[in-house]
Amino acid sequence: MHSFGLLSLASFLFAFCVASQVTWKATPFNPSSIPLAVRSPYLSTWLPQGGGNPLNGVWPQHWTGQTVGWAGFIKVDGTAYSFLGDPGIGAPFTKATQKSMEFTSTQSIFIMSCGPIDLNVTFLSPVEPSDLSKQSFPFSYMALSATSTDGNSHSVQVYSDISAEWVVGDNSLAVNWTTVEGDTLVHQVQLQTQTVFAEKDDRALYGSVFYSTTAGSGVTFQTGEDLVVRAQFVNNSVLLNTKDSNFRAIANDWPVFAFAHDLGKIAATPSIPVVVSVGNVHDPAISYIVAGGKLQDRSxxxxxxxxxxxDAITSFMGEYLDALARNSKFDAQVQSDAMTISADYAAIVALSIRQTLGATDITISKSNDGSWNATDILVFMKEISSDGNVNTVDVIFPAYPLLLYVNPLLAKYLLAGLFEYQATGQYPNKYSAHDLGASYPKALGHNDGKDEQMPVEESGNMLIMALSYAQKSGDNSQLTTYAGLLDQWTQFLIQDSLIPESQISTDDFAGALANQTNLAIKGIIGIKAMALIAEILGDDKKSSNYSSTAASYVSQWQYLATSSDQSHLTLSYGNSSSWGLSYNLYADKLLKLNLFPDTIYQMQTNWYRTVQQPFGVPLDTRHTYTKSDWQIWTAAIMSDTNARDFFITSVKNAAANGLSSQPLGDWYEARDGTPEAFRARPVVGGHLALLALSSQPASSANGSAPTASAITPNGNAARGFTLPLPFSWLGTVLRRYQSH
Incomplete structure (x- = not known):
């Protein structure tokens, strides 16, 4: 049974059982949870589909698993159907039937059958690699378009609302709200008592949620108790344009914020999309430590x-069709690039992009005169679901392939805060810091040096990432500015990477271990990376010295790390019965170092054939669980395509097995695909590892100061998209919309 490229019987049975629970067409597959509105750590809403919940079978959830009420109804010739959420009201309605679900890199699209009408429900969480200002806007779209399926025309009205649960997960807390009328209708909801930079259960205790649509004929609104507002639409097809002023706790008569749109008579041509947007804004977004221990508010x-x-919401609403066109082209390009590997790979990549970028905030500071400092852009990433740290180096590291593929500037700005903080001298350790702060969104550093200790891991990561960004972009500014820090970390690696002391690595849940073979790989590659950095900076002597050291370490490492029968690399030196995923070899390929001999890659390819499980290869011999990001990194170093494709298909099958209802988890049992604790983490950006190896940027940052918008993208995001738009209805809708 040990053969790459063939699904095990157990894997097949899992997939069959899940598929049998799904009554709709799923493209490319049915994930455990489907992204609906995923733009930031706090705007992260998913459909917990599990083994087969349709769009109108369960309430959407924040990534934490907390309910965020989002309801939708459609009336067709006076008959009401629910298409979104799981509302109960004191008025009669029928549940629409889900006909299909499709997800792409930026969109989740549902076709709901509502009697003689098909309703297209498109959730678009834009990915805007060519404009980081747009990428920073924590808003997402839902668009509704109706089509007659019986050859006749029908009277159609649509309704949607959000509940105050979008604000925070504690339903005992009091909220207030307002509705602003104008060209754009905006419901704004927030906590009555706010605490800036505070969280409760990973939800922000400050800021506001916005639900918006474009005003016009046939558009009505209402705020109030959920049962009352929803019944008003179901019974009357219209809302009352009234505003509830009884501010209260979230669970007290469940206040909702609703819009209704009269679409008029609908025939066989898709109707002009009705668009609503939902956003979650916190200003300031981040508290960041700068020189002298001062704290800087960043927006x-x-x-x-x-x-x-x-103004921002009105602009966002007004460019929906342009955003849809841009993102459909981006989807098509990602699909084209990933399909050069396999269909399973393209599916995994598409599911990973929103999740990774949805863990980030792109920020800017103010100058002393109060104006925005367009030269000071920093990106912050939340370590979602594991411990909530800010800019955890060993979380950025696995996510890095996605950043390099989408836009290397995102990679630069994620590293920038770490570099800047450590360059102030406030961090006392000689190796790289683990993170910028223990609790998002407080990037307060670790001036006591008591952050989580991963000295070889994080030092190697920073060197590898700094060089890979420079190679992709042609921008050497960080190498020049922080040469001293990079050299300091290299000196530490020279001391502790060939024979690492007992310590944890990025897989800290597996425990500390001395003499880790895979960790030594990272340290040695870090030293070689510094050799190339020194060469870039014109220091040939230092470059030669570091290159010699790295080459010497590789020779010694081969002797220490190979099992006694020469069949595989060990997990730790001297333990021939141990082994693990040697995913750190990926950096050798990414940086094009050719530091480790081909025989090592071939040996590992052969070995993994003998230890595979139905859902992949275990992380190491201490446990039977595995990690999806490291499996894809390992796939990228395999010596043949069958070996590569086994890892990819294993990850896809785990994502599609329906054994949970949580956003994509990267940590699960290799034997049966059962998920472990992690969910929605940005490390799934590592699933783009194969794309990062082959992609080349069309232009470089050249060290120049970026502007606040239209920032130069990576070539994969910016080059001309010539593929057709992936949805047959889209062209018709675009033409009809633009004609009005």
Whole structure:
């Protein structure tokens, strides 16, 4: 049974059992949870589908698993159908039937059958690699378009609302709200008592949630108790344009914020999309430590373009079709690139992009005169679901392939905060810091040096990432500015990477271990990376010395790390019965170092054939669980395509097995695909490892100061998209919309 490229019987049975619970067409497959509105750590809403919940079979959830009420109804010739959420009201309605679900890199699209009408429900969480100001805007779209399926025309009205549960997970807390009327209708909801930079259960205790649509004929709104507002639409097809002023706790008569749209008579041509947007804004977004222990308030980058949130929302609403076209082209390009590997790989990549970028905030600071400092852009990443740290180096590291593929500037700005903080001298350790702060969104550093200790891991990661960004972008500014820090970390690696002391690595849940073979790989590659950095900086002597050291370490490492029968690399030196995923070899390929001999890659390829499980190869011999990001990294170093494809298909099958209802988890049992604790983590950006190896940027940053918008993208995001748009209905809708 040990053969790459063939699904095990157990894997097949799992897939068959899940598929039998799904009554709709799923493209490319049915994931455990489907991204609906995923743009930031706090705007992260998913459909917990599990083994087969349709869009109208369960309430959407925040990534934490907390309910965020999002309801949708459609009326067709006076008959009401629910298409979103799982509402109960004191009025009669029928549940629409889900006909299909499709997800791409930026969109989740559902076709709901509502009697003689098909309703297209498209959730678009934009990925805007060519404009980081747009990427920083924590808003997402839902668009509704109806089509008659019986050859006749029908009267159609649609309704949607969000509940105050979008604000925070504690339903005992009191909220207030307002509705602003104008060209854009905006419901704004927030806690009555706010605490800046505070969280409860990974939800922010400050900021506001916005639910918006474009005003016009046939558009009505209402706020109030959920049962009352929803029944008003179901019974009357219209809302009352009234505002509930009884501010209260979230669970007290469950206040909701609703819009209704009259689509008129609908025939066989898709109707012009009705668009609503949902956003979650926190200003300031991040508290960041600067020189002298001072704290700097940082805001989302989009504020550089807009003076009010109302202006920003109006702009966002007005460019839906342009955003849809841009993102459909991006989807097509990602699909084209990933399909050169396999269909399973393209599916995994598509599911990973929103999740990774949805863990980030792109920020800007102010100058002393109060103006925005367009030269000071920093990206912050939340270590979602594991411990909530800010810019954890060994979380950025596995996510790095996605950043290099989408836009290397995102990689630069994620590293920048770490470099800047450690360059102030406030961090006392000689190796790289583990993170920028223990609790998001407080990037307060670790001036006591008591962050989680991963000295070889993080030092090697920083060197590898700094060089890979420079190679992709042609921008050597960070190498030049922080040469001293990079050299300091290299000196530490020279001391502790060939024979690492007992310590934890990025897989800290597996425990500390001395003489880790895979950790030594990272340290040695870090030394070689510094050799190339020194060469870039014109220090040939240092480059030669570091290259010699790395080469010497590889020779010694081969002797220490190979099992006594020469069949595989060990997990730790001297333990021939141990082994693990040697995923750190990926950096040798990414940086094009050719530091480790081909015989090592071939040996590992052969070995993994003998230890595979139905859902992949275990992380190491201490446990039977595995990690999806490291499996894809390992796939990228395999010596043949059958070996590569086994890892890819194993990850896809785990994502599609329906054994949970949580957003994509990277940690699960290799034997049966059962997920472990992690969910929605940005490390799934590592699933783009194969794309990062082959992609080349079309232009470089050249060390120049970026502007707040239209920032130069990576070539994969910016080069001309010539593939057709992936959805047959889209072209018709675009033409009809633009004609009005």
């Amino acid at each position: 989302s980058l989009f504020w550089n373009q807009f003076s009010t949130i109302s």
